[in-house]
């Protein structure tokens with residue numbers, strides 16, 4: 224079966240061209256486990272995508288942080304899936320909580336984006352996760368199931384999807400989910416796929432964790448059976464991202 228460990232770096236709305244070049248050169252010089260062990264994808268802001276793609280080592284992939292929900296056209300300020308494909312950008316992050324909450328992206332809108340991006344040949348990192356209020360109300364599983372179901376209702380092939388579980392209360396707060404909390408939701412989601420999609424998809428889909436992942440906490444999280452990697456925000460802008468990539472070896476030596 225073998226779910227290859229996946230480490231994504233979401234740079235969000237950060238960086239100047241010089242800073243971006245610096246991060247890329249750190250990554251290019253890094254000694255990391257081979258492509259058989261870990262898949263690494265970094266996601267710079269749109270404007271830096273061509274720069275990063277041209278400079279970044281070829282064993283690392285590049286992702287956009289969003290794209291338009293359907294075919295491009297008269298949608299000022301948007302970037303289409305077609306454009307990403309045209310530039311040779313293989314991945315896109317969709318449904319990040321910052322977009323769901325700050326820009327009002329609904330489960331259905333995110334699901335439409337996922338379906339369209341896949342139809343154009345992009346690979347998708349689809350994000351789900353509950354707010355603190357939802358967690359405290361005991362609704363975590365309902366929320367992530369509804370977010371995942373909206374996508375499952377619109378796609379039939381999960382091969383090119385990585386699901387990122389990112390509890391909103393852990394994003395950018397320094398308050399990481401404990402390994403037990405992460406495993407609990409990841410195993411719930413895998414079970415959800417088993418029941419609602421198929422045993423094959425449940426076994427093969429990668430479910431990665433995001434929210435205050437650092438070099439200090441990544442190993443314990445990576446050791447959880449249903450944690451197949453990470454989506455890293457703040458720490459992906461720093462050299463410690465390389466240490467997070469290296470946590471993949473925990474799986475290969477297991």
Ligand SMILES: O=C(CO)COP(=O)(O)O
Pocket residue numbers: 233319389393394395396397433434435436454455456457458
């Ligand atoms: O939102 C995230 C990745 O998409 C996580 O961000 P932080 O790692 O900064 O908490």
